[in-house]
Amino acid sequence: MNSPIDDLLQQLRQFRDERDWVQFHNPKDLALALSIEAAELNEVFLWKRPEDADPTKVREELADVLLYAFQLADKYGWDIPQLMQEKLTRNAERYPIDKAKGNSLKYNELN
Amino acid sequence: MNSPIDDLLQQLRQFRDERDWVQFHNPKDLALALSIEAAELNEVFLWKRPEDADPTKVREELADVLLYAFQLADKYGWDIPQLMQEKLTRNAERYPIDKAKGNSLKYNELN
Amino acid sequence: MNSPIDDLLQQLRQFRDERDWVQFHNPKDLALALSIEAAELNEVFLWKRPEDADPTKVREELADVLLYAFQLADKYGWDIPQLMQEKLTRNAERYPIDKAKGNSLKYNELN
Amino acid sequence: MNSPIDDLLQQLRQFRDERDWVQFHNPKDLALALSIEAAELNEVFLWKRPEDADPTKVREELADVLLYAFQLADKYGWDIPQLMQEKLTRNAERYPIDKAKGNSLKYNELN
Numbered sequence: 337m338n339s340p341i342d343d344l345l346q347q348l349r350q351f352r353d354e355r356d357w358v359q360f361h362n363p364k365d366l367a368l369a370l371s372i373e374a375a376e377l378n379e380v381f382l383w384k385r386p387e388d389a390d391p392t393k394v395r396e397e398l399a400d401v402l403l404y405a406f407q408l409a410d411k412y413g414w415d416i417p418q419l420m421q422e423k424l425t426r427n428a429e430r431y432p433i434d435k436a437k438g439n440s441l442k443y444n445e446l447n
Numbered sequence: 448m449n450s451p452i453d454d455l456l457q458q459l460r461q462f463r464d465e466r467d468w469v470q471f472h473n474p475k476d477l478a479l480a481l482s483i484e485a486a487e488l489n490e491v492f493l494w495k496r497p498e499d500a501d502p503t504k505v506r507e508e509l510a511d512v513l514l515y516a517f518q519l520a521d522k523y524g525w526d527i528p529q530l531m532q533e534k535l536t537r538n539a540e541r542y543p544i545d546k547a548k549g550n551s552l553k554y555n556e557l558n
Numbered sequence: 559m560n561s562p563i564d565d566l567l568q569q570l571r572q573f574r575d576e577r578d579w580v581q582f583h584n585p586k587d588l589a590l591a592l593s594i595e596a597a598e599l600n601e602v603f604l605w606k607r608p609e610d611a612d613p614t615k616v617r618e619e620l621a622d623v624l625l626y627a628f629q630l631a632d633k634y635g636w637d638i639p640q641l642m643q644e645k646l647t648r649n650a651e652r653y654p655i656d657k658a659k660g661n662s663l664k665y666n667e668l669n
Numbered sequence: 670m671n672s673p674i675d676d677l678l679q680q681l682r683q684f685r686d687e688r689d690w691v692q693f694h695n696p697k698d699l700a701l702a703l704s705i706e707a708a709e710l711n712e713v714f715l716w717k718r719p720e721d722a723d724p725t726k727v728r729e730e731l732a733d734v735l736l737y738a739f740q741l742a743d744k745y746g747w748d749i750p751q752l753m754q755e756k757l758t759r760n761a762e763r764y765p766i767d768k769a770k771g772n773s774l775k776y777n778e779l780n
Binding site for chain 4 (some may be wrong): 561562563565566568569570571574576577578579580582584585586587589590592593596597599602603606607608609610613616620621622623624625627628630631634635636638641642643644645646648649650653655658659660662664
């Protein structure tokens, strides 16, 4: 049985190929599409307090971000949980608990 | 046994709590953080042809986007594959094959 | 005597040409560069209340946004105050005072 | 006689006040609005070659970016040409001609 991630990737490939969209899906434009969806996600929160944003809209725009993120990873043939795991491990090194605790400084501002 | 997604979410919660960062992680700032990472991803492609971007950097920045996307979904308690599946189904309705094939028009420009 | 805008545009052209950067400055990448600077501007506010952002950093990142915006307009040979004036007039039509007063709805949500 | 920039700023203040929008216009949300407009500008170029983007749409979206950039500067009471001039001078120092000529490296990658 396929994992949920493999299942989504397979559907995304089929969705793209049925529409003959592989010609548009170079990594640069996929990354651009992702950032445009990220802006639409942010627009749900614009001029509002965090708790006043409509969760239904947040959910939809977040889904679009994730769909492009998955397609970009798939373009390079990457394993998604693995690339996330590697970065999470690296972030843990960049933000040591004793230095990062309770502040929001960037890793290159910690000392 | 946990799924890879549940496993990542659990680590992300622990990462956040060990650093006492829940105070910063409201959904509006999480969405903002996501879009900043999306811009860093795009910067890897800036002034370049798609094939000239450094895959190692793409991989790292894409991972950061995904890590924030997962944290935002988790903030709302959402099932990630399910929200993606719902949007993928909706996008398939918005972009009927016969109208969308071979062009890159937005769904509200199709006719 | 040149206007301050013409003076800046002339310096920006010289800056670009001395570095032989016209080869990179197509409108698509200029727009991308602008949005990356916009993200850096937003990063100054990340995890913070509006009043806690460092004005010196805001000023620098906003300047970078404006410098790319001016270069993009100049790429198309546009008069900057004029294009702003046209859009401001259009926005005033899209957001009639009696409908838009005191709310932050988007023009296509007003009725 | 007012400069074109002062004239635009005055109209923007009036536009905002007539709609009672000062309550929404904190610097964090203005910066967010700017980056959302920057994404809409980028969307005009999405899936396209730079020369295939519709200039009419580019012009409109660029205008929105500039209108928010001006409002953000005005929120802090800054002189716009002056802040641009300062950053342009700083960028010239960061990108010495002999090191930056003909390449698109970031200033912290030059050596």
